Structures are given as structure tokens and as C-alpha cells.
Amino acid sequence: MNITKEQIDDLNAVVKVAITKDDYQEKVDTILKDYKKQANIPGFRKGHVPMGLIKKQYGKSVLVDEVNKLLQDNLNKYLTEEKLDVLGNPLPKQQDNFDWDKENFDFEFELGLAPDFDVNLKSKKAITHYKIIADKKMVDEQVERLQKQYGKLVNKQEVGKKDEVTGTFKNEAEEIDQKTTLELSKIKSKKALDSLVGKKPGDTVSLKTKGLFKEDYLLPSALGIDKEKAEKLNIEVDFTIEEVNEREPAPLDQELFDKLFGKDNVKSEKELKERIKEDSEKQFEQQSDQKLLNDVTENFIDTVKFDLPSEFLRKWIQMTGEKPLTEEEAKAEYEKSEKGLRYQLIEGKIIQENNLQVQFDELKEFAKGFIKSQMAQYGQLNPAEEELDNIAARVMGNQDEVKRLSEQLMSQKLLNLYKEKANLKTKEVTYENFVKEVYG
Template sequence: MNITRNTTDNLSAVITITVNKDDYQEKVDKVLNQYRKTANIKGFRAGQVPMSFVKKQYGQAVVYDTVNEILQKAVSEHINEEKLSILGNPIPVVKEAIDWNAEELTFDFEIGLAPEFEVDLTKVEVETYKVKVEEDEVQKYVDNFTQRFGALKSLEAVEEGAILKVDQTINGEEAKPSFIRVEDLKDASAFMGKKVGDVVEVNTKDIFDTTEEATQHLGTEVAEEGVNVTFTLKEVNTVAKAEINQELFDKVYGEGAVDSEEAFREKIKTESENMYSKEADKQIINDVVAQLLANTTFDLPTEFLTKWLTFSNEQIATEEQAAEELTKMEKSLRYQLIEAKIAEANNVEVNAEEVKEAAVAAITEQLKMYGQTTIPEESMNQIIAGALSNQEEYNRLSYQVFTDKMLAIFKENVKLNEKEVTFDEFVEIITEKNKELAEA
């Protein structure tokens, strides 16, 4: 077997592979002998089929499969051994006719080569934002915690903020009991002042903003004109806010994590600033990527990529469609190349232990959101194992670790101009940037 490579232009090449009969005949004979032993052909006893018949029946197909296997392996090994950085996959050059009985077979494969370019992060300059958390925002979190960890308290009559447990009769037919939050109703006047045992008859149009809300609440399809519902009040409750004391601190942050209201508020402020810092970090990445795309110029093997898309994507029937698709994916492709260049220059790798650590951090944070600050080790290990066994989730966590490493490289190398802003100012800035990104 002989392999050569001819460069057609700076970013394209053709790999030519010449296969001799000696390269595949032994394997072909072995496969045909196996066919002869197992073939079940009418008129012949098992294992007694003449080899001439087997060759006539299966020979060309076996040669085709064997040669194709050899070619795929040869192309892959050549790319790896020559350390070629390619885009897409090799495309076989179609031949009108192949004489499979010839002593020598020659095949061509087109490849697209990744462009050579340099990335200089020191020339990138972006703004970064430090969000200052004000006392009124801390108070919102405190109010949320006291509400979330509060307890149900019975009320004598319906009032603002009440939560009602009701039996339901829809158009005269009994339905499943449900709960109604007074604050969620468009108009709660029909319920105000009612007590346990009272009956309220209304049309869904009068109490819900949309038919979707009515449908979701009742558990049955509701038409535009609404339906008549009879509610019988079984319970009238409200949520009594939790007191701001050690019990609340322990429920929110774990036993003994904070020991005073001052420390509680300070921890809320710190965690809020850390959360906003993560959002600001995302914006650093977005802004650096935007500048790199704008300032790092290189050509792509457009002609090859257009052919490759046509060849590899069944939904693309013409080169015109492929060209349109390439235009859509070009920005993403360019950044993948830039990202790979930066990662290679900085030896960025992600190992399984780092992915596991990311899973632990993500799961711990998620459990914390639901008020679970402690969990048995065995249960935690089961949750982590479940997450890591899900390939999609593993890939997501792996890319998150990779992204965090890229962020660290950006922070170390690009020029960051820090700007202190309020939360509202930060939201306005991010909203405007996202709008610009969507329009780009």
C-alpha cells in the first residue's frame, strides 16, 4: 500500500492511497472461507458449497468491504501520524467505475486543513463589572427566606395573601380538590371574607387572566368563554413568616454557619455579590470572544467545507444550501478554532476527577436551593454517580470545567477594566449587550 498527499491550495489537500491485492487478499480469502462453511444455499449441503460459487456470489462485496476498511484505517493513521489538523471529515472522490479485479486500486480523499494563525490575548481589552449589593436587595432576600421557611397558619376568613384548599365542581361535575393562592387571581373579590364551608360560584374568566391559567389550575381544558366553577372552601390558611433567629439561620445555611442577624445579612450580601460575579464572568467570556472573532483573521477552506456539508448532511441537497448553512455556522466554527488554539497554547485539559468535583459543587448548590444543607454521604454519592453516568450531563459538566479554565486564562492575559455598578445598572448593561449579540 502506498500513501501520498498533494496540497491543492493552502487549506485543501488530496490523500491518494494505492492498495495492492496483497494488502487485502488474505483477509478476503478468510472471510470467503467462513462464508463457505456457514452459507445455507439450496442445492448444496452445509460446508460443501464450491469456493467458485462463493466467490461469484460474494467475492466483490467482500473485496469492497475489506478495501473500504483498509482505506478508512489508512486515512485516519496518515492524518494522525502527520499531525494534520483537519476540518470536517475526509471526502472520498467518486470514481465512475472501479475494476475490483485489478491488481492495484487507487483512491483519492479530499481533506480540508485548519488555517494557521496566532492569537494575542494581551491585545484584548474589555470591561468587567463589580455589582454592589445594596441593603434593600439584602432585605428582599431576607423576606424571601422568612416566607420560604415560614409555617402555615389558619385564618378565620379569606384575606390578602391567603392560601385556600378547595373542592371543585365544574359545570355540575365534581373535580379534584386543589389549592388557590389569592394573590394569583385576577380578581379575588368573590373569595374575600369567606370562611371554611362557604361556597363560591364564579366563571373562570372572572378570576383567571388567561384560559391557559384556568386550564392549568382546573386540570381540564377551558374554552375561551370560560366555565362555571363552584368552589367549596375546606381550609383557609396563610404563611406566617419565620422569625429572624438562629433556627432560620440554620435552615438557610446549615447549623452554626452564622450566629447573628448581622452575620446572616452579611452572608446574604457576600453570596449575592458572588452570584453576580459569576454573571459578570460570563460577560467577560462573551466580550473576549466577540473581540477575538473581530480581530483574529484567517481564511477557511470554504470550497471543501461546502462539499463536506453536501456529502455528510442528508438534509442538504445542493451546494447552494450548503453555502447557506456554512454562512450560519461560520462564526461558531471560527471561535472553535480560536478556542482550540488558546487551549493548546496553555495546555488546557479536563480530567475525570475535575468533572466529578464540578458535579459535587453543582449538586450541592442545587440541594441548597431547596433548603437541604446536609445530606447523607451515601445518598450524595448515589446522586453524583447518577449524574456522571448520564453522558449528556457528563459532557455539560466537562465543558463547564473547560470554560472555567478558559476564563482563568482570559483573566490572566486580557486587560480588564473593572467598573462598580448597582444591580439595576448591571441588568441594563447585560440586557443591552445581549441585544447587540442577537443582532450581530
């Protein structure tokens, strides 16, 4: 067997594979002999079918299979040994006059080669790294929410502006019949609010669905309908009041502090606010880090310039998908995926040049940290190390989970690298201003 490479340009090459009879014949003969031993053909005893008949019946298919296996194995070996960084997979060139009845075969494969380029982690223009702070307004609002959440309900006989009203929404035409509890502080419509205030259990008021709540997501659950229907709904619904309650805020005392953070971990209102501020800003770090990762990624895509073997890649997309694509479809698909491919190449180079690796032990510890945070959401704040090890072992036995966690850990390593070496400028903002600035 002989394999040679013809370099077309920096991004394209053709690999030629010449296979002779000596490369495959011994293997083909061995397989045909096995067929002869096992063949059941009418008129012949098992194991006594003439080899000529075996060759006639199975010879061509065995030859094709073995040549293709030989071709694939040796082509992959060649690409590895020659350290050829290919994009996609080798594409076989069409041969109109190919003849399987010959003894020697020649094959050609087109290759799309990865470009050579440099990545400078320190960009000319500084990238904003947001430090999101929990300001006094946010902390005070969170304290109020906690007081309300842990407060007690006091039954009333008349609706006030800040009360919770339990009742049933009805509209026969739209088949709405849903019992719900309304927090009047979440009602947006002044007309609806005026209709409710002063009413008593047993009273029925008519409310317009359009613009009823400050947040649109509240309407579907209040009426017991799906989101799509709620978005288009603009009708009058009857609301019959059944119960009125005022939520009396919980006092800022040790009982509340212990409920929130465990016994004696917080001992004053000042410490409560400091803890809320600290916990909130830790949560904000995830959003800030994701924003930084996105911005650094976009910056690399915009500033790291290199060509791709685009014609080869369009052809590869056209020929290797689940179903054949037209040239126009393949071009459109390539244009959609080009940006992602560029960053994949850039990221791969950064990982290689900075020797970033995911080791098994650190992946296991990362998995345990992830499991621990998940358990904390369900109130299990101090799981035993043995329990964490057992759960982590089950997770590490799932290849899909291992892949997902490996990608997350590598993203964390890249993020740490960017924080250390990229050209960043820190900008301190409140969460409200962060949302305005980032999401508009």
C-alpha cells in the same frame, strides 16, 4: 500501497491513494478459503465447494470490503502521521469510470484543512466583567420574604390587601374548575384587587384573566390550564372565596436564624443580612461568569480573522448528513454553523497553546463538588466523603456524564484563564441594573 498529497492552496488538498493487488490479495484469499470451509451450497458437501464457485459468488463483495477497509485504515494513519489538521472528513472524489474488475485501484480524496491563525488573549478593547452586588434593598426584601415564608397563618373573616385567599376559579365554557391560593400582593389588576378586598368566605367575585397577575407565569397554575392557552386567554372567571389568611411574619430571633442556617451559625439580624448578602453574591457570580464567557467568545469570533475552506465544508455538509441536501440547503446549514466552527477552532488553539488539560483526578473532584452542591439543595449539607466517592464513581462510569462534566471543567479552566490574561474592566452593579443592562 502509495499515498501522496497534492496541495491545492492553504486550505484545500487532495490525497491520492494507489492500491495494488499485492496490498489486498492475501487477505481476500484467506477470507474466501474460510467461506469455502463454511459454505452450504446445494449439490456440494460442506467444505467441498469448488473455489471457482466461491469466487464467483462472493469474490467481488469480499474484494470491495477489504479494499475499503485497507483504504480507510491507511488513509487515517497517513493523516495522523503527517499531522494534517483536517476539518470534517476526507471526501472521496467521484470517478465515473471506476472498475472493480481491475487489479489495481486509484482513489482520490478532497481535504479541507484547518487555517493557521494567532489568538491574542488581551484584546485591544477592554471587556466588561460584572461584579454583581446585593444592595440594601435586595437584602431587606429577602429578609421580608424569609419572615413571610417562615411566618404563621392567622385566619380572617374579611379579605385585606396583603392577605392570602384560598378559593376556586370557575368558567364552564373554558372548562376551568381549579382550587388555588391567591397572594393578593401578586395581583396586578387594581380592579381585581378592589373586587376582592372586603369580601368574606362564601362570596364570589368575577375577575378578568387578562393582566390579572404581576407575573404572567402565575396564571396557568392558578387556573389549572397550560401556558399556551393562558397566553391567549382573555375572559371573565368566577372566584369563590373559601378561606382568608393573613401571614404573620416570623420574628427575627434565634429560632428563625437556626432554621435558616443551623444552630448558632447566625446570631443577630446584622449577621443574617451579612449572610444573605454573601450567599446572594456567590449565586450572582455564576451569572456574571457566564456573561463574561459569552462576551469573550463573541470578541474572539469578531476579532480573530481567518478563512475557512467554505466550499469544501458546504460540500461535506451536503454529502454526509442523515439525508442528502440540496446545494442551497447545505449553504444555509453551513452559514448557521460557521460561527460555532470558528469558535471551536479558536478555543482549540487556546487550549493547546495554554496546555489546558482535564486530568482524571481533578475531574473526579469536580464531580464530587457538583454532587455536593446538588445534595445541599435537598438539605444534605454535610455528606460523608465515602458517600461522595461512591456516587462520583457511578457518575464517572457513565460516558455521557463524563463528557458533560469534562466540558464544564474545561469551560471553568478557560474562564480562569480569561480572568487572568484577558483585557477586562470590572463594573460593579446591582442585580437589578445587571438585568437591565444585559437583557434590556
